[in-house]
Amino acid sequence: MSTETPPSKRERTLAALVEHGLDMFERQGYEQTTVAQIARAAGVTEMTFFRYFPAKEHLVLDDPYDPILTAAIAAEPRESPPFLRAARGIRSAWRALPEPETPIIRRKVRIAAGTPSLRGAVWRSTGNTEQAVVEQLVADGATPEVARVAAASVLAALVAGLFSWAESERGTLADAIERALDVIEVAS
Amino acid sequence: MSTETPPSKRERTLAALVEHGLDMFERQGYEQTTVAQIARAAGVTEMTFFRYFPAKEHLVLDDPYDPILTAAIAAEPRESPPFLRAARGIRSAWRALPEPETPIIRRKVRIAAGTPSLRGAVWRSTGNTEQAVVEQLVADGATPEVARVAAASVLAALVAGLFSWAESERGTLADAIERALDVIEVAS
DNA sequence: TGCCTGAATGTTAGTCGCTCACATTATTCG
DNA sequence: CGAATAATGTGAGCGACTAACATTCAGGCA
Numbered sequence: 226m227s228t229e230t231p232p233s234k235r236e237r238t239l240a241a242l243v244e245h246g247l248d249m250f251e252r253q254g255y256e257q258t259t260v261a262q263i264a265r266a267a268g269v270t271e272m273t274f275f276r277y278f279p280a281k282e283h284l285v286l287d288d289p290y291d292p293i294l295t296a297a298i299a300a301e302p303r304e305s306p307p308f309l310r311a312a313r314g315i316r317s318a319w320r321a322l323p324e325p326e327t328p329i330i331r332r333k334v335r336i337a338a339g340t341p342s343l344r345g346a347v348w349r350s351t352g353n354t355e356q357a358v359v360e361q362l363v364a365d366g367a368t369p370e371v372a373r374v375a376a377a378s379v380l381a382a383l384v385a386g387l388f389s390w391a392e393s394e395r396g397t398l399a400d401a402i403e404r405a406l407d408v409i410e411v412a413s
Numbered sequence: 414m415s416t417e418t419p420p421s422k423r424e425r426t427l428a429a430l431v432e433h434g435l436d437m438f439e440r441q442g443y444e445q446t447t448v449a450q451i452a453r454a455a456g457v458t459e460m461t462f463f464r465y466f467p468a469k470e471h472l473v474l475d476d477p478y479d480p481i482l483t484a485a486i487a488a489e490p491r492e493s494p495p496f497l498r499a500a501r502g503i504r505s506a507w508r509a510l511p512e513p514e515t516p517i518i519r520r521k522v523r524i525a526a527g528t529p530s531l532r533g534a535v536w537r538s539t540g541n542t543e544q545a546v547v548e549q550l551v552a553d554g555a556t557p558e559v560a561r562v563a564a565a566s567v568l569a570a571l572v573a574g575l576f577s578w579a580e581s582e583r584g585t586l587a588d589a590i591e592r593a594l595d596v597i598e599v600a601s
Numbered sequence: 602t603g604c605c606t607g608a609a610t611g612t613t614a615g616t617c618g619c620t621c622a623c624a625t626t627a628t629t630c631g
Numbered sequence: 632c633g634a635a636t637a638a639t640g641t642g643a644g645c646g647a648c649t650a651a652c653a654t655t656c657a658g659g660c661a
Binding site for chain 4: 449
Binding site: 388408 | 495496529530532533534536540558559561562563566567569570572573576577593596597599
């Protein structure tokens with residue numbers, strides 16, 4: 226029926242690790258869950274876990290959105306100040322995006338939002354995106370200092386919106402992000 | 414001559430730990446420096462290090478500014494939107510503050526800015542300040558969601574300004590922060 | 602001055618995240 | 632089927648951090 230090929234062994238153990246990992250994080254907390262426990266629950270060795278994820282936190286953190294964001298920022302008119310260009314670019318990027326498979330994303334974000342050490346990790350992992358945004362703004366004429374502040378501030382708003390969305394049971398991701406950007410774009 | 418009492422033993426080992434720690438971080442990098450190495454250089458045991466700092470990163474991260482910030486935000490007129498209230502509050506708070514003993518602060522911020530894992534730690538450690546700002550904004554009538562976004566975004570700008578300041582050899586801390594807030598307050 | 606109490610430090614052992622070198626078992630495809 | 636390659640296991644070890652317990656040191660009081 227479905228056109229999907231049967232999952233390879235690699236895909237199956239990956240899915241098992243994610244499934245058991247998120248499950249145990251939700252039940253007993255991130256810090257209280259050991260990598261060895263997750264591996265054991267997935268029928269695999271601790272070593273194997275680290276072959277799939279470079280660190281424990283990566284079971285919760287992806288981040289595939291860099292190219293879309295930077296492209297959208299590049300499309301903004303250069304007359305606006307960098308801060309507004311970044312905010313509006315992100316806004317229009319998300320508007321154009323299909324709503325992603327939210328169930329698992331919501332679980333991950335909720336775990337991250339509720340775990341102090343992961344909140345830090347989220348910020349660090351946003352570093353790549355931030356760097357991309359900075360480069361785009363600089364390419365469009367902003368100074369590096371200004372670009373760094375603009376990028377950091379806008380992305381912080383985005384992350385805060387993400388966290389709020391995950392904690393509230395309802396609403397779409399796109400709406401939450403729009404509302405977050407509304408808070409910041411007080412100039413029109 | 415000086416009115417200072419002679420440093421106690423505790424003060425002396427604390428100073429030794431900070432001094433050798435920062436020194437080694439600058440010379441060989443944060444990740445490449447071991448807590449045991451710092452302790453040894455300070456003539457003390459690894460265990461003693463952790464009696465002074467709850468974690469390695471705390472040798473670099475303080476954060477004594479919460480009360481001043483929240484007070485200044487409370488003083489802002491409530492007609493403005495929360496985002497601007499937070500930004501302007503922080504601005505006026507720093508304007509009123511005496512320029513702190515910058516040499517050691519600059520060293521710490523520079524180390525933090527140049528170490529990915531510490532950038533994340535800074536963000537996590539800002540959580541307290543963020544929470545305080547959120548509470549102040551909510552007390553002044555903002556919704557929690559709006560307050561969280563505003564606080565996160567403004568503090569991110571502040572941190573970005575801090576990092577820029579530390580990396581550039583000259584300029585005062587207050588000026589750097591003002592410039593960072595200028596980027597964000599595009600509405601007037 | 603000498604003791605005495607509490608602060609400061611040391612010791613040992615252990616957990617957890619994470620890495621490396623090397624051996625072993627599965628998969629898949631010619 | 633057999634060989635190449637992918638996936639996993641083993642064991643040893645490092646570094647951050649914690650806890651229980653023992654020890655030494657500092658400074659005030661008789």
